Structures are given as C-alpha cells and as structure tokens.
Amino acid sequence: TGYITLDSGYMNTGSCNSQITFLDGEKGILNYRGYEIETLAENCSFVEVAYLLLIGELPTQKQLNDFRELLSRYALIHEDMIHFFDHFPPNAPPMAILSNMVNTLQNYYPEMTSESEEELPEIAARILSKIRTIAAFSYKKSVGHPLVYPRYDLSYCGNFLNMMFDKPVKPYVVHPEVVATLNKLLILHADHEQNCSTSTVRLVGSAGVNLYTSISAGISALWGPLHGGANQAVVEMLMAIHRDNNDFEKYIKKAKDPNDPFRLTGFGHRVYKTFDPRATIIKRACAKTLKALNVDDPLLDIAMELEDIARNDDYFISRNLYPNVDFYSGIIYRAMGIPTNMFTVMFAMGRLPGWISHWREMMLDTKNLRIGRPRQVYDGPKQRDFIPLHERV
Numbered sequence: 139t140g141y142i143t144l145d146s147g148y149m150n151t152g153s154c155n156s157q158i159t160f161l162d163g164e165k166g167i168l169n170y171r172g173y174e175i176e177t178l179a180e181n182c183s184f185v186e187v188a189y190l191l192l193i194g195e196l197p198t199q200k201q202l203n204d205f206r207e208l209l210s211r212y213a214l215i216h217e218d219m220i221h222f223f224d225h226f227p228p229n230a231p232p233m234a235i236l237s238n239m240v241n242t243l244q245n246y247y248p249e250m251t252s253e254s255e256e257e258l259p260e261i262a263a264r265i266l267s268k269i270r271t272i273a274a275f276s277y278k279k280s281v282g283h284p285l286v287y288p289r290y291d292l293s294y295c296g297n298f299l300n301m302m303f304d305k306p307v308k309p310y311v312v313h314p315e316v317v318a319t320l321n322k323l324l325i326l327h328a329d330h331e332q333n334c335s336t337s338t339v340r341l342v343g344s345a346g347v348n349l350y351t352s353i354s355a356g357i358s359a360l361w362g363p364l365h366g367g368a369n370q371a372v373v374e375m376l377m378a379i380h381r382d383n384n385d386f387e388k389y390i391k392k393a394k395d396p397n398d399p400f401r402l403t404g405f406g407h408r409v410y411k412t413f414d415p416r417a418t419i420i421k422r423a424c425a426k427t428l429k430a431l432n433v434d435d436p437l438l439d440i441a442m443e444l445e446d447i448a449r450n451d452d453y454f455i456s457r458n459l460y461p462n463v464d465f466y467s468g469i470i471y472r473a474m475g476i477p478t479n480m481f482t483v484m485f486a487m488g489r490l491p492g493w494i495s496h497w498r499e500m501m502l503d504t505k506n507l508r509i510g511r512p513r514q515v516y517d518g519p520k521q522r523d524f525i526p527l528h529e530r531v
C-alpha cells in the first residue's frame with residue numbers, strides 16, 4: 139500500500155543526516171568535519187585525521203599523544219588468531235582474509251564495541267591498530283615469510299610498512315618519503331560520506347549487529363571493482379595496455395561500446411561531475427613519490443596518456459567522466475612495493491575511521507535509529523491459483 143518511489147542505485151535518496159563529511163560533486167569539494175581535504179592531506183598525519191573524523195575536532199598534542207599510545211597498546215592480535223591464517227589457501231585474496239579476520243575479532247574482543255563517548259578513542263584505536271596488523275600479517279602469510287610484530291617506537295604508518303617489509307635477512311629501513319605518502323593516501327581514503335561500503339556498514343549495523351561484523355560487511359562491499367577494488371583493476375588495465383604495446387585506441391573503443399561491459403576503470407564517479415579532488419592530490423603525489431624513490435614506472439606514462447585521451451574525447455566529456463581516487467593510487471602503491479592484490483586492503487585501512495564514525499553517529503542518533511529497510515516496486519506475477527504437483531504440466 140502507499141506510493142513507493144523507485145530510486146535504483148539510490149541516485150537521489152538521502153539515507154541519514156550526517157555531520158562527518160561534506161561533498162559537493164559539481165564543484166569538486168570534499169571536507170572532513172569542515173576542513174578541506176587539500177589542507178588535511180598537506181598538513182596532517184593519518185592518525186590526526188582519524189581522530190578528527192571520530193571525535194569531531196582536531197586533536198591537541200596531548201590528545202594525539204594519548205591516541206597514539208592507544209594505537210601502540212592495542213597493536214597485537216590474540217596469538218590464537220594467528221592460526222587462522224594457516225588455513226586460508228596460499229593464494230587467497232587478502233580482501234577475503236581481511237573480512238573474515240575482522241569478523242573473527244568479535245569473538246576475541248566482544249567488549250570492544252560500544253557507543254559510549256569515553257570509550258570511543260579506545261575502541262577506535264583497537265580496531266585501527268588490529269586491522270593494520272591483520273593486513274600486514276595476511277601479506278606475510280601469503281608470501282610464506284615469518285610474521286613481523288608491531289613495534290612501540292614506530293608511527294602508525296611506519297609500523298605497517300615495517301610489518302610488511304621487514305625480513306630477518308634484510309631489515310627494513312623505514313623511508314620518510316614512503317611514510318609521508320602513505321599518510322596522505324590513507325587520509326584521502328578516510329571518509330566519503332554515503333558510499334557503497336559506508337552505507338553497508340550503516341545498514342548492517344542498523345540491524346543491531348556489532349561493529350566488527352558491520353565493518354567486515356563494509357570490507358566485502360569495498361572489494362567490488364566498481365568501488366575500492368577499482369585501484370587494483372586500474373593497474374591491471376594499465377598492465378594490459380602495456381602488454382598490448384600501448385594500443386590506447388582499442389581500450390577507449392571498448393570503454394565507449396555500449397555492448398561491451400568493459401569500462402575505463404578509475405574514471406567516473408556517482409557524485410563527482412568534475413575532477414575528484416582526491417585524484418588531483420594523488421596525481422601530484424604520484425609523480426613526486428616515484429621521483430623520490432627513483433622509480434621509473436611505464437604505467438605512470440600510460441595512465442597520463444590515457445587520461446589525456448579520455449579527457450579530450452566527447453564520450454567522456456559529455457558524461458562528465460574524470461579520473462577518480464583510484465586512477466593514480468595503484469601506481470604509488472606499486473612504487474612503495476605493495477603487491478597489487480593488497481591495494482584494496484590499503485583502501486580499507488584508510489576507510490576505517492569513516493566506517494567507525496558513521497556507525498557511531500548512527501547509533502547515537504537514537505531519535506532516528508531504526509533498521510534500514512528499503513521498499514521495492516513489485517512487478518512480478520499477480521496473485522494466481524495454486525496447481526497441485528501432480529496436475530502441473
């Protein structure tokens with residue numbers, strides 16, 4: 139009964155009020171808690187921005203130190219959880235491992251999900267820190283190397299890189315340029331209002347399940363190639379173009395063909411109808427990081443040429459298709475030594491503050507808190523008479 143408005147893909151449906159992130163897709167503006175993304179990416183660490191998203195204000199030095207202390211304190215995962223890694227097939231995608239392991243966290247730390255104001259930094263720090271450890275451990279397991287445990291003396295990003303790349307035979311030296319770039323990338327991914335994975339976290343959370351399970355569902359949504367999985371898909375596409383002797387024409391033609399499902403990955407966005415501001419920052423950081431690390435990657439030239447061709451093509455111009463956050467990020471991850479199948483895991487680590495902040499904002503808005511339950515427009519068969527099995531022909 140009643141009139142239901144169909145809005146497939148939720149193109150024009152507001153699902154909540156939120157005070158976390160402002161996004162103007164026409165002008166290409168993205169603000170976290172009122173601060174411009176460009177300013178935050180230039181001046182802050184990821185931990186500072188995580189605090190901002192979670193608490194609503196930038197931390198003082200003391201608040202930041204306390205938060206960092208919590209991140210260090212909660213960096214280990216229960217030793218028993220490490221056995222889980224042994225039972226995934228060696229080539230299991232790290233995103234599959236991550237969503238499983240995050241769901242499992244609930245069994246080990248059931249006390250860790252709560253909406254209370256005082257406990258928030260502690261709860262958030264535990265999730266941020268443990269998921270970072272899980273991400274690095276899944277990589278080590280996938281290459282069959284011994285696990286490297288987190289260290290007290292390293293920063294959030296420095297610790298992650300060390301857990302990823304330190305080896306008994308070749309100690310890893312944390313490169314300040316790599317740490318700075320990783321901070322920037324994680325900041326750019328930290329929140330993006332009601333995107334598919336964040337809406338998933340809210341929807342799953344609205345049924346009353348715990349924060350880990352909600353985040354685990356968000357990780358699964360993020361995995362899709364139309365969402366966070368695009369960063370891996372972009373690099374795979376650029377590699378394919380490279381193998382095809384830079385036959386750009388072929389790929390542009392495929393992307394424009396309405397009968398071909400192929401799309402120019404890393405292009406287009408539901409909300410941005412101009413340059414994604416995150417892509418502008420990443421493109422700049424990409425050239426800078428590759429130079430600093432002395433990496434000469436042909437994929438960067440291919441990406442720039444592809445962008446150039448697409449941005450001068452009527453098909454892309456008329457549909458407002460510009461590079462998005464995923465177009466250049468994979469090239470930086472490659473230069474940092476991150477394997478392709480870990481790219482979306484990096485995105486997930488960055489998006490954690492957003493997921494936690496949205497889950498909590500929803501839980502605290504008790505006036506509007508109700509289970510998410512969209513309706514549908516039914517267009518199946520009208521009510522009809524039942525035919526017993528023996529009479530059916």
Ligand code: CMC
Pocket residue numbers: 147333363364365366367368393394400401402403404405406407408409457459462463464
């Ligand atoms: N390549 C070729 N054509 C495209 C592309 C593309 N990347 N993106 C959109 N179009 C076309 C689409 O075919 C349609 O054409 P027509 O009007 O002739 O039917 C028109 O542009 C509108 O596209 P849409 O599918 O209705 O747009 P949407 O808002 O539903 O989809 C999108 C947004 C991001 C899923 C889509 O642009 C896409 O598939 N992009 C490639 C995947 C990608 O880069 N995803 C990452 C998004 S940003 C980070 C994140 O969300 O995690």
